[in-house]
Amino acid sequence: MISFRILKSFDASLISKLIKLEVDNLGREAAVNQWQLPVLIRYGKFVVAENENGDIIGVCEMLRQWGQPGQAGQAWQPPGAFIHSFYIEESFRNRGIGKNLLENIIDILKKDGFKSVQLTVDPDNKPALSLYGKFGFVKKLLEIGEYGEGRDRILMELAFDGE
Numbered sequence: 001m002i003s004f005r006i007l008k009s010f011d012a013s014l015i016s017k018l019i020k021l022e023v024d025n026l027g028r029e030a031a032v033n034q035w036q037l038p039v040l041i042r043y044g045k046f047v048v049a050e051n052e053n054g055d056i057i058g059v060c061e062m063l064r065q066w067g068q069p070g071q072a073g074q075a076w077q078p079p080g081a082f083i084h085s086f087y088i089e090e091s092f093r094n095r096g097i098g099k100n101l102l103e104n105i106i107d108i109l110k111k112d113g114f115k116s117v118q119l120t121v122d123p124d125n126k127p128a129l130s131l132y133g134k135f136g137f138v139k140k141l142l143e144i145g146e147y148g149e150g151r152d153r154i155l156m157e158l159a160f161d162g163e
Helices: 011-028 038-044 095-110 126-136
Strands: 003-007 045-050 055-066 080-088 116-121 136-141 153-159
Touching: 003 011, 003 095, 011 038, 011 055, 011 080, 038 045, 045 095, 080 095, 095 116, 095 126, 116 126, 126 153
Parallel strands: 080 116
Antiparallel strands: 003 045, 045 055, 055 080, 116 153, 136 153
């Protein structure tokens, strides 16, 4: 049985576990560290998926995206959310856990009054692109060199309009 929990507090042991998960799943360059994790937990929204033993097997880290003035001829855009990181431990992938975690995240964001959520994804990450597409995320633009030369990202967005 998989459960989902919003982290609101932490200790050194939890931060150490999260750092290991970050490095194992995102690589050392992309992993959030011991200084950033407390900030995300306290001031962002940090949701974990846990197995029946209480082990963290999935993570979603979110930030508030402040409203933006509209482009020429467009109205002001209301605040949305931005998914900074979303991953499932490799040994738990392809079991529907990512789908369930993303459903949970979308429910949380809607209850919190957000009108949309954005994220970026590696153009070569076909499983993630497929998952986000099934939820209705739309490709907004290709960000060339977003994380350095040859490290492009696709910006995707899911609007909650009319719900």
